[in-house]
Amino acid sequence: MTLTTCPTGSTQGAAMPAKTTHPPELNKAAEGSAGPILPFKTINPHDQPPAADQITIKNISRPCYGVYDDFVRFADNPAPEPHRAGLYWHGANRAGDPIDQRIGGPLHIEALSHDEHSGNFGRLLRFRDSTGQWKEWLVPMALLAGNGEALRSELLSRGYTYNDRYKAHILSHIMQSQPRERLIAAIRTGWHGDGTAFVLPQTTLGDTQYRFQAEHAHDSHLSTRGTLDAWRSQIGERCSGNPILILSACTGFAGALLKPAKQQAVGGAGLNLLGKSSQGKTTALQVAASIWGSPETVRNWSATGNGLEALAASLNDTLLPLDELSQSSPYDAGNMVYLLANGTGKQRAKRTGGMRPASRWRLMVLSSGERTLSAHMAEGGKKAKAGQEARLLDVPAVDRPYGAFDQLHGLPDGAGLSNALKQATSEQYGLTGQAFARQLMKYKGDLPNEYSELCRLPAFQVSDGVEARAAGTFALLALGGELATSFGLTGWREGEAIEAAVTGFNLWRDHRGTGNTEDRQILEAIADFIDRHGDSRFSDLDQPASAGPLIRDRAGYWRNTAEGRTYYLTSGGLKEAGAGHELKAIIATLDAAGWITERNAGKNSVKRRVHGKMTSLYAIQPQEVA
Known part of the structure; x- marks a missing residue:
């Protein structure tokens, strides 16, 4: 038997919103807890038939499926009542009598x-x-x-x-x-x-x-609300004069430039806004997120590798804002950075055999954290590789006059500006990114050449390979911001995005220092270890063991001197603090940096009497890491 799709009923367009009426009893005060609880009754306007002369009569070629957007009658079925809108199976019984079975709503x-x-x-x-x-x-x-x-x-x-009784018909309707x-x-x-x-x-x-096309309901929050003008006046213009905010917003624009300007097939790069909490870093992430979607676009680093992969793929050519780097596993953080920057997920097997195509994406990442990537990885005994640090650039963000802000735009303090931006980003979002993409489609300039010109700016001229990669990232941010400004989207003056990108690059480079990357990682790891465990895993060297609290997992001792507190680490404690580096390399780095303050002749360690026993320790005074 051949199935056909019947002519559908006349399309009425989008329906009016459903109206809800309540039984009169629900409008009265309750007379006691023992009274009946009456259900709400929802009345859909399409459940109420129109006048008889307004109902369409359809000729049906059975068997077939039919879809109708309003009440309908069928010419060969003299049913007394019209049929509701919906998906129907039109068949016949053994006697040849018509059967018009409603499967569900219009489909x-x-x-x-x-x-x-x-x-x-x-x-x-x-x-x-x-x-x-x-x-x-x-x-x-x-x-x-x-x-x-x-x-x-x-x-x-x-x-x-x-x-539910006729659910199999949905499959048949679509398949045929x-x-x-x-x-x-x-x-x-x-x-x-x-x-x-x-x-x-x-x-x-x-x-x-x-x-x-997607299998599941999409929850990337790449939605829209408000107007372009309101985003520019309430968010964009308040970024002006604030390099960290402009830099963050530029990260949002840059995601859409990875392909047309940088001609990149997959992958991306990112910034990690570095500094203490409650200083405006999360607000900067919300500003950037509002270019493409709602504040819910800002996620945190606690996602698993698989979850992060799916999230990145859902935000291709836009921005992935991730709050609080410390919420990621220190054991996995480096691999997660590589995963995001490389733009290709893992291949997985299909349930039916064979391999699924690996997920792929291009995007920019904007992160926040109180510690650098290398310091966070050190907590798990891992050491960051130069390639990982080059893909997520640590930018000190809260040493401005007002936390992450330089100008308050008439608001009383940094908290006032932060709250105003948070409120604005909850009401104005998504349209700016769409307008940016539309303008890029119309743009007649040579984007790869313009990107190359920005890379050649004197401020971005470096010889080190890692710095060259970082300079390219900041140049792309500058291009995104300047293009958005020329499209009338930001409210910034011409050149302000370039200035913010140069500021960001200098902040990153100054924080990174000019020395050997491995040496810097060791020094940062030692300083961070002492900062985290100085009160819990060390005790006064001159205090009897019975006088102080019980120390678990002891890493060493301390002694206050006129020059400050000296930490005496055991060899095991020093190796743990060095975050996976060899003990020999750790000692050499500490020696070269001048952090070892006491030693015996010909040694890098010093003998000290600890609870009646002579013990070899490493005497260290941490300094600021250059």
């Missing part, structure tokens, strides 16, 4: 889709949810495998309702549909079609034949 199959390589086939569904609102979903055909439970689960989560319209499925956000389309979960900018 249109609008288009067939596949990706640019003729894979990842899908169908564009348009349906009305249980509140009466129309929704669209480009569903991968892979969800129809088996009994279709995965598909129905997603439809339910999106608000579609159906008669052959819509004429064709779409190109985009399984990632961002640039497609050689820059002719910028795809987001809820919309496509540019060439609308590209549509976002």
Whole structure:
């Protein structure tokens, strides 16, 4: 028996919002806890039939499926009541009498889709949810495998309702549909079609034949609210005069430039805003996040590697803001940085055999933290590699006149500016990034050449390989900010984004120092170890053991002198503090830096009597790391 899709009823467009009425009893004060609890009754306007002369009568070629957006009658079925809007199976019983079985709400199959390589086939569904609102979903055909439970689960989560007894018909309806319209499925956000389309979960900018296709409801928060003018006046203009805020916002713009300006296929780079808490770092992240979406776009580093991979893939060509680096595992932090910067996830096996394509992405990362990446990794006994530090650049952010801020724009203090920006970013978001992408599609300039010119600025001329990579990142931030300003999006003066990028580069370079990277890591690790454990794993060298508190996992002792406190570390404590470096290298670095203050002849250690026993210790006075 051949199935066909019947002509659908006349499309009425988006439904009016559902109206809710309450039984009169609910409007009265309760007469006692023993009284009945009456349910709310929701009345959908499409549940109320119009006048008889306004109901469409359809001719049906059975058997088939039909989709109707309003009440309808069928010419060969003399039912006394009109049929509600919805998806119907039109069949007949053994006697030939018509059967018109309602499967669920209206469910249109609008288009067939596949990706640019003729894979990842899908169908564009348009349906009305249980509140009466129309929704669209480009569903991968892979969800129809088996009994279709995965598909129905997603439809339910999106608000579609159906008669569970006839749920198998939903699968049949989609499988046998052959819509004429064709779409190109985009399984990632961002640039497609050689820059002719910028795809987001809820919309496509540019060439609308590209549509976002996803198995699950998308929660990347790349949504919009407010107006462009309000974002510029309430957020953008308040960034002016504040290099850290401008630098953060530039990171948001730069994600969309990785492909057209840097011609990068995958990967990215990022900044880690460094400094004490409650100084404006998180506010800076929210400012950057508001370019593309809501404040919920700001996540924290506590995500697992797999979760972070999925998150990065969902934000392709935009920005991934991550708060509090210290919430990541110190054992995994370095690998997570490599993962984000390299832009390619792990290959995983399919349930049916074979390998799934690895996730891929391009994006910028904006992080915050109280410690550097290397210091955080040291807590787990790991040492950061130069490549990891070059991919997540530590920028001291809270040593400005007002925490992370230089100018308050008429507000009483840094907290006032922070609160104003937090409020504004909760009300104005998403539209600025979309406008930036639209303007990039129209832009006639040579973006790769403009990026190269910024890289050649005197401020970015360096000879060290790590510094050259960092300079390239800050040059891209400068380009993003200057382009956004020229598009009328920021409210900044011309050149202000370049100045902020140069400031950020200098802050990073000054903090990094000009010495050997491994030496600096060792010194930072030792200083951080003593800062964290100086009161819990050390005790007064001159105090009897019975006089002080019990020390667990002892790392050494201390003694106050006229020059300050000296820490006497055991060899085990020193090796632990050195975060995975060899003890010989640790001692050589401490010696070269002048941190070893006492020693016996020909030795780097000193003998001290500890509880009646002579013990070899390393006498250290930490200094500021250059």
